[in-house]
Amino acid sequence: MALIHIASVTASASATVSFTTGIDATYNEYQFHFVNMHPASYGDWTFQVNATDGADYNDSLITSTHFKTYNREAPADTFLGYMAGHDQAQGAAYQIMFNGVDNAADSGCSGVLTLYAPSSTTYVKHFTSRVQSIHGGNYSQNAFVAGYINDTTAIDEISFKFHSGNIDAGTIHMYGVG
Amino acid sequence: MALTLISTPLDITTADTAVATVDITSGIDGTYDSYEFHFVNMHPSIDNAEFQFQVNASNDTGGDFTSSLITSTFFNAYNREGNEGAGLAYDTYYDQAQSGGSSVFTGGFQLLARYIGLDDDQCCSGVLTLYAPSSTTYVKHFTATVSSTYKTEYYFNNYIAGYINQTLATPEIRFKMGSGNIDAGTIKMFGVS
Numbered sequence: 001m002a003l004i005h006i007a008s009v010t011a012s013a014s015a016t017v018s019f020t021t022g023i024d025a026t027y028n029e030y031q032f033h034f035v036n037m038h039p040a041s042y043g044d045w046t047f048q049v050n051a052t053d054g055a056d057y058n059d060s061l062i063t064s065t066h067f068k069t070y071n072r073e074a075p076a077d078t079f080l081g082y083m084a085g086h087d088q089a090q091g092a093a094y095q096i097m098f099n100g101v102d103n104a105a106d107s108g109c110s111g112v113l114t115l116y117a118p119s120s121t122t123y124v125k126h127f128t129s130r131v132q133s134i135h136g137g138n139y140s141q142n143a144f145v146a147g148y149i150n151d152t153t154a155i156d157e158i159s160f161k162f163h164s165g166n167i168d169a170g171t172i173h174m175y176g177v178g
Numbered sequence: 179m180a181l182t183l184i185s186t187p188l189d190i191t192t193a194d195t196a197v198a199t200v201d202i203t204s205g206i207d208g209t210y211d212s213y214e215f216h217f218v219n220m221h222p223s224i225d226n227a228e229f230q231f232q233v234n235a236s237n238d239t240g241g242d243f244t245s246s247l248i249t250s251t252f253f254n255a256y257n258r259e260g261n262e263g264a265g266l267a268y269d270t271y272y273d274q275a276q277s278g279g280s281s282v283f284t285g286g287f288q289l290l291a292r293y294i295g296l297d298d299d300q301c302c303s304g305v306l307t308l309y310a311p312s313s314t315t316y317v318k319h320f321t322a323t324v325s326s327t328y329k330t331e332y333y334f335n336n337y338i339a340g341y342i343n344q345t346l347a348t349p350e351i352r353f354k355m356g357s358g359n360i361d362a363g364t365i366k367m368f369g370v371s
């Protein structure tokens with residue numbers, strides 16, 4: 001087995017879900033599988049990291065891309081395009097992985113974030129994510145987000161949250177790929 | 179889904195001797211229906227490098243990775259640290275049509291990442307999935323997602339997919355930079371079950 005389970009956290013009206021241990025040099029690729037992340041209120045699903053010299057998830061600079069595709073239950077309304085409002089250019093904000101997760105009882109978002117070589121002290125830290133969710137208005141929406149954390153200091157902590165409101169429910173599993 | 183580590187054909191840093199190519203010539207067989215190649219922090223020895231791959235079919239094992247024809251698509255999302263010129267686009271320059279196109283590398287190698295910068299912290303990482311390489315009936319499909327830093331602080335997220343128009347088994351694969359060497363990086367091959 002090369003997808004090694006490291007830890008899981010289940011949210012319950014949590015402001016954030018963070019992993020503060022287990023991200024180290026043991027693996028040079030980490031995957032975060034988040035399943036049915038349900039917001040307390042309509043919100044953007046996001047993440048940010050701490051380098052070993054950071055503490056508040058607000059000073060690692062991210063340059064990223066964000067594009068998505070969607071369709072609506074009825075009537076059909078399809079789209080594929082770049083979302084300039086959800087990328088970052090040397091931004092220190094939490095990176096939006098999905099814009100506008102609906103908080104209806106049966107809604108939520110699921111997906112995978114891959115973080116490459118977080119313990120490197122030479123290279124920037126690349127990441128890719130793909131998230132599927134119900135967007136407000138009964139849209140099926142699939143978001144593709146990728147980028148790099150412009151920091152050559154090791155990354156050892158990661159935080160997930162909705163941009164406003166709590167994480168009402170959902171589980172995040174952290175794996176090492178080795 | 180379970181990933182099984184088969185081999186680590188590359189695991190070098192800039193302190194090691196750079197390599198021109200990474201050839202995987204064993205382990206790609208009928209054991210698994212799909213194979214994943216995870217490449218992490220591939221750093222070139224020259225600026226503007228282009229990371230790419232090609233295969234050998236079973237009638238050309240030990241060959242020079244020039245005989246298999248690829249038809250592929252290539253699109254990417256891009257942005258820049260200065261926030262100039264972000265977008266999403268199909269790039270006809272890097273797709274192939276039977277290993278023909280506007281920018282086809284010798285041997286019809288398929289581009290995975292372009293213009294990788296030489297700065298000490300620049301590189302590319304991603305995953306290439308190769309489906310059913312041991313089939314003797316079907317063409318060989320592949321998909322790849324790559325995260326890469328460009329030499330002038332551009333960022334590219336590449337999505338590449340296609341098929342190797344070959345019904346023979348394809349037991350060998352080569353990774354290389356279009357020019358120059360692979361100065362550092364890790365490549366791991368997994369079987370998917």
